[in-house]
Amino acid sequence: MKFERELLKGVAPMAVLEVLTREPMYGYQLSSILAESSGEILNLGRGSLYPLLYNLEAKGYVKAKERAADSGRKRRYYSITDRGRKQLAESRKQWAKLREGIDLLFGDTPQKPALGRGGLA
Amino acid sequence: MRGRTATTLDAPPPIPEEAAAFVARVTREMASGRQLAEEVRRESLGHFEDALEGIEGLEERAAAVQALLRDFGDENLLAALIRRGKRRCEKGTPASLLGMAMAGGVFCLAIALGANPEVFTYVSVLAWSVGLVLGPSLAAHGARAVCHALWVARALFFEVDPDSVSDFDVTVLRAMVQRGYIAAAGGLLLGLIVTLRYGYTPSIMVMTLLVPLWAGLISEGLLRPSARRVEILYGLSELAVPACGTAAKGESV
Numbered sequence: 067m068k069f070e071r072e073l074l075k076g077v078a079p080m081a082v083l084e085v086l087t088r089e090p091m092y093g094y095q096l097s098s099i100l101a102e103s104s105g106e107i108l109n110l111g112r113g114s115l116y117p118l119l120y121n122l123e124a125k126g127y128v129k130a131k132e133r134a135a136d137s138g139r140k141r142r143y144y145s146i147t148d149r150g151r152k153q154l155a156e157s158r159k160q161w162a163k164l165r166e167g168i169d170l171l172f173g174d175t176p177q178k179p180a181l182g183r184g185g186l187a
Numbered sequence: 188m189r190g191r192t193a194t195t196l197d198a199p200p201p202i203p204e205e206a207a208a209f210v211a212r213v214t215r216e217m218a219s220g221r222q223l224a225e226e227v228r229r230e231s232l233g234h235f236e237d238a239l240e241g242i243e244g245l246e247e248r249a250a251a252v253q254a255l256l257r258d259f260g261d262e263n264l265l266a267a268l269i270r271r272g273k274r275r276c277e278k279g280t281p282a283s284l285l286g287m288a289m290a291g292g293v294f295c296l297a298i299a300l301g302a303n304p305e306v307f308t309y310v311s312v313l314a315w316s317v318g319l320v321l322g323p324s325l326a327a328h329g330a331r332a333v334c335h336a337l338w339v340a341r342a343l344f345f346e347v348d349p350d351s352v353s354d355f356d357v358t359v360l361r362a363m364v365q366r367g368y369i370a371a372a373g374g375l376l377l378g379l380i381v382t383l384r385y386g387y388t389p390s391i392m393v394m395t396l397l398v399p400l401w402a403g404l405i406s407e408g409l410l411r412p413s414a415r416r417v418e419i420l421y422g423l424s425e426l427a428v429p430a431c432g433t434a435a436k437g438e439s440v
Contacts, residue, residue: 092233092237093230093233093234094233094234094237094238095237111258111259111260112234112255112258112259112260113258113259113260113261113264113265113268116227116230116231116234116265116269116272117265117268117269117271117272118272119272120269120272120273121272123272124272124273137240139233139236140229140233141230141233141237142226142229142230142233
């Protein structure tokens with residue numbers, strides 16, 4: 067399924083930060099794992115991936131360092147920063163709220179949040 | 188150690204020319220400094236290397252490269268997005284401050300040398316307006332002096348009789364022109380520093396190259412407008428300012 071560009075643009079930063087919480091990764095590795103982990107749904111185009119990474123770096127959410135990959139070749143590894151983790155936590159909250167609203171709008175049964183409201187599990 | 192052996196014995200096949208050319212075009216289009224361009228080049232080529240790993244056949248590699256190029260998209264757009272992202276990575280304040288300093292230097296040079304008679308006509312009108320509002324006061328006199336300093340600058344450069352100007356105007360002119368040259372030189376120098384340190388953009392390059400050229404042409408008299416025209420406008424300004432001042436005085440009484 068081909069997604070609206072603006073829709074994907076909104077979730078891409080959050081998705082990339084989420085993947086980077088696992089371990090530092092270089093660009094190609096990141097895009098492969100992102101696609102794999104999302105069931106091939108979040109297939110970030112290469113033309114979007116690197117500008118996004120540079121933007122996240124500029125905002126201080128990730129930092130980059132060149133080092134040798136397993137193959138022996140030098141690659142630029144991106145890792146999430148504390149600031150990035152905070153931003154990710156905030157984005158996840160917003161996403162959960164947004165999803166709740168959309169599900170209600172569409173008439174779908176909303177997923178019960180992990181942290182229950184009003185004592186509900 | 189194992190990785191090192193793998194690298195030595197199984198050297199990766201070269202990046203297809205089309206991919207390398209694409210990356211070269213993107214980094215050229217970025218119009219950034221050499222260091223940034225090299226960083227992006229290495230990273231982009233690395234991506235192609237990783238994506239083509241394990242694909243041996245020529246046809247398969249060619250098809251994979253085409254798919255990747257489509258995925259990367261338009262090279263101009265990609266270059267613009269990367270440039271924007273990378274510029275934000277740099278602590279941009281020094282670059283923007285230096286850019287502003289350069290713009291200020293260029294402006295001072297324009298005033299000092301006299302770019303266009305029409306500009307100074309507008310400045311004169313502004314000075315008259317200020318004189319009208321403020322009346323015969325120090326501020327109005329200062330505004331008039333600034334206006335006349337510009338005319339005097341043109342008079343001196345374009346061979347209008349300097350005896351027709353007052354000593355005060357000449358003093359203001361000398362101070363202004365000197366500061367103008369210093370500011371312009373400083374601005375141009377800073378512009379060159381910005382260009383060398385942070386990479387160039389077309390606008391900075393145009394300003395850095397054209398301003399000295401234009402300044403040289405002006406001072407060599409190759410862009411000199413009619414001296415007679417300057418005389419006429421100067422004479423008119425001499426008549427108009429006192430008249431406006433008198434009119435303002437009359438109205439206030």
